[in-house]
Every structure is written in structure tokens, then in C-alpha cells.
Amino acid sequence: MARVEERIDVGFGPSPAAEAASRPRGDLARLPWISFFIIAVLIVVAVLAPLVAPHSPTEQSLPDKLTPPAWQEGGSTKHLLGTDILGRDVLSRLIYGARVSLIVAAAALLAGGGVGLMVGIVSGYLGGRVDSFLMRVVDATLTFPTILIALLLAVSLGQGLQTIAIAITVLIWARFARVVRGEVLAVKTRDFVALARVHGCSHLRIMAIHIVPNVLNTFMVLLTLHIGFVIIVEASLSFLGAGIPPPTPSWGQMVADGRSHIASAWWLAVVPGAAIMLVVLAFNLFGDWLRDWLDPRLRQV
Amino acid sequence: MNTAAPVVLEVKDLHAYLFTRWGVVRAVDGLSFAIREGETLGLVGESGCGKTMTGLAVLRLLPEPAGRIVRGQVLLEGEDLVTKSEAEMRQVRGRRISMILQDPQTSLNPVFTIGDQVVEALRMLHGDGARALSHRAEEALRSVKVAAPEQRMRAYPHQMSGGMKQRVVGAIAVAGEPRVLIADEPTTALDVTIQLQYLTLLKEIQARTRLAMLFITHDFGIVARMCDRVAVMYAGRIVESGPTRALFRAPRHPYTEALMASVPRMEASVERLPSIEGQPPSLHDLPAGCRFAPRCGYADDRCRREYPPTLPVGPAHEAACWRVEPSPPSR
Numbered sequence: 001m002a003r004v005e006e007r008i009d010v011g012f013g014p015s016p017a018a019e020a021a022s023r024p025r026g027d028l029a030r031l032p033w034i035s036f037f038i039i040a041v042l043i044v045v046a047v048l049a050p051l052v053a054p055h056s057p058t059e060q061s062l063p064d065k066l067t068p069p070a071w072q073e074g075g076s077t078k079h080l081l082g083t084d085i086l087g088r089d090v091l092s093r094l095i096y097g098a099r100v101s102l103i104v105a106a107a108a109l110l111a112g113g114g115v116g117l118m119v120g121i122v123s124g125y126l127g128g129r130v131d132s133f134l135m136r137v138v139d140a141t142l143t144f145p146t147i148l149i150a151l152l153l154a155v156s157l158g159q160g161l162q163t164i165a166i167a168i169t170v171l172i173w174a175r176f177a178r179v180v181r182g183e184v185l186a187v188k189t190r191d192f193v194a195l196a197r198v199h200g201c202s203h204l205r206i207m208a209i210h211i212v213p214n215v216l217n218t219f220m221v222l223l224t225l226h227i228g229f230v231i232i233v234e235a236s237l238s239f240l241g242a243g244i245p246p247p248t249p250s251w252g253q254m255v256a257d258g259r260s261h262i263a264s265a266w267w268l269a270v271v272p273g274a275a276i277m278l279v280v281l282a283f284n285l286f287g288d289w290l291r292d293w294l295d296p297r298l299r300q301v
Numbered sequence: 302m303n304t305a306a307p308v309v310l311e312v313k314d315l316h317a318y319l320f321t322r323w324g325v326v327r328a329v330d331g332l333s334f335a336i337r338e339g340e341t342l343g344l345v346g347e348s349g350c351g352k353t354m355t356g357l358a359v360l361r362l363l364p365e366p367a368g369r370i371v372r373g374q375v376l377l378e379g380e381d382l383v384t385k386s387e388a389e390m391r392q393v394r395g396r397r398i399s400m401i402l403q404d405p406q407t408s409l410n411p412v413f414t415i416g417d418q419v420v421e422a423l424r425m426l427h428g429d430g431a432r433a434l435s436h437r438a439e440e441a442l443r444s445v446k447v448a449a450p451e452q453r454m455r456a457y458p459h460q461m462s463g464g465m466k467q468r469v470v471g472a473i474a475v476a477g478e479p480r481v482l483i484a485d486e487p488t489t490a491l492d493v494t495i496q497l498q499y500l501t502l503l504k505e506i507q508a509r510t511r512l513a514m515l516f517i518t519h520d521f522g523i524v525a526r527m528c529d530r531v532a533v534m535y536a537g538r539i540v541e542s543g544p545t546r547a548l549f550r551a552p553r554h555p556y557t558e559a560l561m562a563s564v565p566r567m568e569a570s571v572e573r574l575p576s577i578e579g580q581p582p583s584l585h586d587l588p589a590g591c592r593f594a595p596r597c598g599y600a601d602d603r604c605r606r607e608y609p610p611t612l613p614v615g616p617a618h619e620a621a622c623w624r625v626e627p628s629p630p631s632r
Contacts, residue, residue, distance in 0.1 A: 190407040191403075192407060192408055192410045195400065195402060195470070195474075197362055197394070198362065198394050198395060198398075198399060199394060199395035199422055200395040200396065201391075213410070213412045214411070217412075
């Protein structure tokens with residue numbers, strides 16, 4: 001037989017070491033700085049609310065009621081974003097409201113996303129009857145009209161933070177399960193899964209070690225895209241009066257309260273509305289960036 | 302071939318069927334073969350004749366829930382694998398029997414580095430610490446002639462060529478020092494120059510570890526280069542088997558003969574390559590007699606009625622056809 005050369009290196013492109021060296025500079029420019037900034041501000045402000053807020057969010061001061069924002073005529077630097085009809089400081093309420101939004105988003109996404117990920121992986125990997133059953137449950141869940149079900153749950157469980165988190169969890173797990181299952185179906189037919197079996201991996205190990213990392217990318221993107229959705233659902237529920245009970249500030253509640261004064265005191269509805277929009281946008285941009293960053297094939301393109 | 306070497310893998314009268322909604326597919330239907338230590342058996346046949354199913358059945362990895370081994374034995378160093386539990390099979394897979402699949406593009410997990418994947422495979426075999434494992438992984442990559450393994454360890458699969466990836470797959474497959482390696486068309490996805498390198502590499506690994514290899518392919522060129530013995534499969538059964546040289550020189554089964562005739566040759570100038578008319582029978586609904594009879598130029602009534610017995614036609618050479626003159630094994 002012909003002698004073949006001893007070592008064959010079919011090299012192309014820079015070596016991995018060279019790539020590693022050139023990576024940081026290129027990546028730094030592509031980081032989504034704006035969304036990082038908005039998210040960072042949101043988290044810091046929510047965590048440190050009592051230190052950052054200039055006033056108590058529930059403290060009423062009728063003489064100061066309906067003060068416009070500082071830059072408008074009649075505004076004062078005491079209330080940067082003005083006050084509402086009870087004379088409460090809008091900025092402080094916004095800051096405390098960030099807490100509600102973040103807690104609800106984190107709780108609902110952890111629970112709903114976690115359940116969805118597990119159901120999706122089990123359903124997609126096992127297939128057959130288990131898959132049919134779980135997917136019919138998902139179908140059923142997805143047919144629920146979101147707000148209506150959330151309202152029903154809120155009414156039957158009583159108002160409060162947990163209720164909202166539970167209601168949103170019940171609504172979103174199916175979306176995760178559906179998408180994750182689809183990804184698993186594609187991943188499980190690839191040879192490395194078969195080879196893992198050949199090497200003596202159990203099904204559980206394959207799901208945990210080989211399947212999960214391959215769908216994590218999609219899952220993370222889904223998660224960040226749903227942060228916005230959750231914040232909007234929470235705001236909608238509060239807007240409809242089924243959310244956080246009144247004295248506690250929440251962005252949706254603030255928009256609802258400001259609605260009737262939109263002509264005379266625009267800032268009451270516009271300020272929290274703008275906050276919702278900015279935060280949702282920031283998380284969506286972050287999700288987009290995360291998708292590219294998590295994929296080793298796109299990372300150095 | 303050294304006939305004194307011990308038989309490592311022996312398959313006896315194996316029947317593996319797929320029970321589908323549309324009926325029973327008799328993918329492997331009474332298959333017997335044996336492979337000795339350090340020997341390579343080529344399993345040749347057209348698409349859909351049950352080659353891959355044979356490989357999967359040996360590992361007890363038939364597609365669930367449809368696939369089942371109905372009858373027969375798979376003896377690995379004398380132990381029957383068919384009666385083993387799933388937990389016991391996990392101890393066999395990777396450690397005593399391993400497999401290489403066709404497509405290197407999907408044989409590696411895209412989200413982990415090469416190093417992680419080799420280490421992961423080694424971790425299941427050895428309880429070493431992280432440093433010792435990564436050392437072993439480098440050694441494993443060096444043994445399959447991956448250049449600069451310490452750098453390649455940090456590369457992702459998409460940063461490597463198909464040939465390189467298939468080498469890594471090979472390194473993982475032989476990491477557990479298996480006794481048997483099932484290679485299911487390992488070079489089909491590689492281009493010809495890389496094919497030769499890879500086959501040479503497999504031969505070297507075999508010479509070093511004395512492993513028994515079941516080489517599944519449809520390429521007679523590769524068979525001639527790689528295999529000590531060949532088994533020709535048609536519709537779930539072996540129709541002819543024998544030493545590569547003898548079988549190539551004098552094919553005895555009409556199917557083998559027809560396959561050989563359809564391999565292009567440099568020296569002969571032909572207008573059209575001969576091909577085998579018709580289609581292989583559907584594995585749902587096999588004819589009663591010889592399965593090749595509908596396409597065979599020599600078939601008579603007996604062929605269509607009864608399946609022919611497997612008869613010796615030369616030293617270690619057997620064929621299942623009514624036309625062969627049984628020769629008493631010489632020597």
C-alpha cells in the first residue's frame with residue numbers, strides 16, 4: 001500500500017490561538033452597549049430603590065399634586081418627573097415599579113422557562129405517545145386567551161405578586177416547550193447522539209449533556225425575548241386592575257392611572273409607558289446579540 | 302489470514318425486524334458471520350439491504366420502539382449480547398464494541414470543543430482527574446495523527462475539515478480500547494485522497510490493537526484494500542462470503558457476479574456499464590424462494606420456490622445458490 005504522509009494538517013484560517021488573541025477587540029465593538037446600559041441601570045435602580053429614590057413612592061403631598069416634570073413650566077427640581085394626582089413623586093414610583101417588573105419577570109421566566117425546557121426536551125427526545133400527549137397539553141395551553149386567563153387566575157387567586165408570577169408562568173411555559181421540542185427533534189437525529197449511545201451513555205445523560213447545550217442557545221434567546229413579553233403582560237394586568245394592589249407602584253398601574261389625565265398631565269402615562277418600551281427594547285436587543293454570541297459558528301464571523 | 306486467532310464476534314442466525322404501522326420489515330433475516338481478532342470483515346450490499354441494521358443490532362441500538370431482535374445470538378467473546386440488560390449493554394458499548402458512522406459533519410457535538418468531547422468520552426472509561434484526562438485526550442488525538450493536538454483540543458468541530466473530524470471520531474471510538482469496531486461507511490463523506498489516508502489509519506490502529514473490524518460499505522475498491530474477508534448481503538441475508546481474493550477472483554453467487562460486473566474498470570472500454578435490472582425486493586413482502594430470483598438471469602422454478610442452502614464452494618468460501626457445485630472444503 002502506498003505510504004501516506006505521516007501527519008496531515010488540513011489547516012485553513014488562523015489557528016485557534018491566533019483567533020483567541022484577535023477576538024476581544026472585534027467583539028468589544030459589537031457588544032450591545034445601549035441595551036447593556038439600560039438593563040444595568042434597571043437592575044441597579046431596582047435593587048437599590050430605597051437609596052436611589054428621592055421620595056417615598058407612597059408618600060402623598062396634595063399641595064404638590066400634578067406638578068409637571070422639572071423641564072416644563074411650573075416644574076421643580078424637587079420632583080424631576082413631576083407628581084401624580086395625589087402628589088406622589090413619579091420618579092420614585094417608577095424606581096420602585098422597576099422592582100415589581102423585575103421580580104415578576106424573573107420569577108415567571110425561571111418557573112415557566114424551566115418547566116418549558118424540561119417538557120420540551122423530554123417530549124422531543126422520547127417522542128411517541130409521551131410527545132403526543134405533552135404536545136396536546138401545549139396546544140391546549142396555547143389556545144388560552146392570554147389576558148383573559150391571567151385575569152381569571154388573578155381574580156381567583158387574589159391579587160398580588162405571586163398571583164401574577166403564577167399566572168404568567170402558566171401562560172408561557174407552553175411557548176418554551178413547543179420551541180425547545182422542535183429544536184430537540186432536529187438535534188436528536190444527528191450522529192453524535194447515536195454515537196453517544198454507542199459509547200454507553202444513558203438516555204438521561206444524553207439529554208443532559210448532549211441535547212441541553214444544543215438547545216440552550218435557542219432557549220436563552222427565547223428567554224430574553226420573553227422578558228419583554230412578561231413585563232408587558234404584568235403591565236397589562238396591572239392596567240386592567242388585576243395586578244399588583246394599588247399602593248405598591250407598578251408601571252402598568254401607573255399607565256392606567258395616568259390614562260384619564262392624558263390631556264392635562266401627559267407625563268403620568270407617558271413616563272411609565274416610555275420606561276416599559278425602553279426596557280422591553282433593551283431586552284430584545286440583548287436577546288438578539290446573545291443568539292449570535294452563543295453560537296460558536298457565528299462568534300468569530 | 303491467521304485462522305488460529307480467536308473469534309471475537311460471532312453472529313448466529315440473527316433476525317432483527319422492524320415492526321412498523323405498515324407491516325413487518327425483515328431488515329436482518331437469518332444472518333451469520335464471525336470475525337477473528339485482528340481481522341476485517343467487509344459487509345457489502347446495496348442501499349437498504351440491512352447492512353446498517355446489522356451494525357445497530359449487534360450493539361442493540363435498533364431504532365426504538367419499532368426495531369427488535371427476534372431470534373439469534375450475538376456472541377462477543379462467547380457472551381451473548383442479545384440477552385443482556387440495557388445497563389449491561391452500556392458497559393459493553395464504547396468499551397468492548399465501538400462504532401464509526403458515515404458523516405463526520407454530524408458525528409461531533411457542535412457546541413463543545415474537540416478536547417471537551419474526547420475528554421468526555423475518556424471520562425466515561427477512566428476515573429482520572431481533569432489534567433490526566435486532558436493528557437490522555439492529547440495522546441488519543443496524536444494516535445490518530447491529528448497535527449498539533451494541544452491546539453486542536455481548543456477548536457470547535459466547525460473549524461476542522463471533514464477528514465480531521467473523522468479522525469477525531471476515530472480517536473473517540475478506539476479510546477475505550479474496544480475489541481470490535483463497527484465502521485459504517487466511514488469514508489463515504491470524505492473525498493478520495495482523504496479516504497486513503499483514513500483507511501490507512503484504520504489499518505494501523507487495527508495492527509496496533511488487534512481489534513476485529515466489521516466494515517460496512519458498498520465500495521468494492523475499499524473492500525479490496527481493507528478487508529480480509531467479504532460477506533455480500535442481499536435483502537437481509539448473506540448470499541456469499543469468503544476470503545476477499547477468492548471472492549473477487551471467482552464470485553460464485555449470481556448477485557456477487559452482477560455486482561462485480563457493474564464496477565467500472567480502467568482497462569476495459571465499455572459504452573455502458575452493466576447494471577442489475579429491477580429493484581431489490583421490498584423487505585415487507587419477501588418472495589418465498591431465493592430473494593434474488595426475480596432479478597437473476599439463471600433463475601428457474603426451484604429458485605422461485607425454495608431458498609437455497611448455503612454451501613461451501615472453496616476454502617472458507619460459501620454461497621447460497623442452487624447453481625453452485627458444492628465442493629468439499631479442500632485441505
